[in-house]
Amino acid sequence: MPTAETPSDRPRRVRDPELHRRAILDAAARAFAERGYSRATLRDIARRAGVTHGLVLRHFGSKENLFLAAVPGTRSVDELAEDSPEPLPARIAREYVRRLEAPEGTDTFVALVRSAAQDERAAGELYVAMQERTKATYRRLLGEHALEHRLPFLAALFVGVTFSRYVIRAGDLAEMSVERLTVDLTASIHALLYEGSEAGRPTAAAHKEVGPDSL
Numbered sequence: 001m002p003t004a005e006t007p008s009d010r011p012r013r014v015r016d017p018e019l020h021r022r023a024i025l026d027a028a029a030r031a032f033a034e035r036g037y038s039r040a041t042l043r044d045i046a047r048r049a050g051v052t053h054g055l056v057l058r059h060f061g062s063k064e065n066l067f068l069a070a071v072p073g074t075r076s077v078d079e080l081a082e083d084s085p086e087p088l089p090a091r092i093a094r095e096y097v098r099r100l101e102a103p104e105g106t107d108t109f110v111a112l113v114r115s116a117a118q119d120e121r122a123a124g125e126l127y128v129a130m131q132e133r134t135k136a137t138y139r140r141l142l143g144e145h146a147l148e149h150r151l152p153f154l155a156a157l158f159v160g161v162t163f164s165r166y167v168i169r170a171g172d173l174a175e176m177s178v179e180r181l182t183v184d185l186t187a188s189i190h191a192l193l194y195e196g197s198e199a200g201r202p203t204a205a206a207h208k209e210v211g212p213d214s215l
Contacts, residue, residue, distance in 0.1 A: 032111035
């Protein structure tokens with residue numbers, strides 16, 4: 001005849017904050033990629049992660065904080081700063097393509113671009129917050145001038161490529177092979193960061209003001 005479990009016989013619930021955090025981040029990446037930022041909810045993310053809504057809030061505080069934590073871009077930019085014989089534009093292009101071509105398709109930058117049509121204000125705030133989190137690394141890699149005059153155009157390039165290839169999936173960019181995309185993106189990044197400069201530093205021409213006589 002079965003006997004009731006004594007307290008010592010019952011399975012203990014394992015409390016592992018780091019395990020819960022990883023589960024929440026994985027669930028958030030999937031939810032944001034599938035539904036976009038505006039339509040994804042913390043309750044759905046908690047359900048996917050197998051935790052409570054309150055635990056999600058205790059770990060991250062808000063949906064915006066969770067989104068920013070789930071974005072792999074900041075970690076990737078920090079890794080680009082490591083010493084490598086590979087030129088920086090090639091490293092940036094390769095890492096971007098690796099992230100967005102991943103078979104699981106959960107990169108949250110795609111979710112951000114997709115969400116712009118649903119909630120322009122929220123998407124704009126998140127976009128600015130993502131840029132702020134990478135500024136220190138890019139300042140160290142490229143200098144203040146590039147941060148101010150080159151990086152905004154590099155960010156716009158990634159938004160355009162992401163929209164064409166991974167959101168609407170139409171046009172020449174969507175039809176490119178991964179190999180050609182990586183090569184051509186590397187060339188575009190190099191031109192944006194270094195054209196008109198020597199050894200990655202702006203020349204005097206880069207600082208020349210445009211006036212009536214130069215038009």
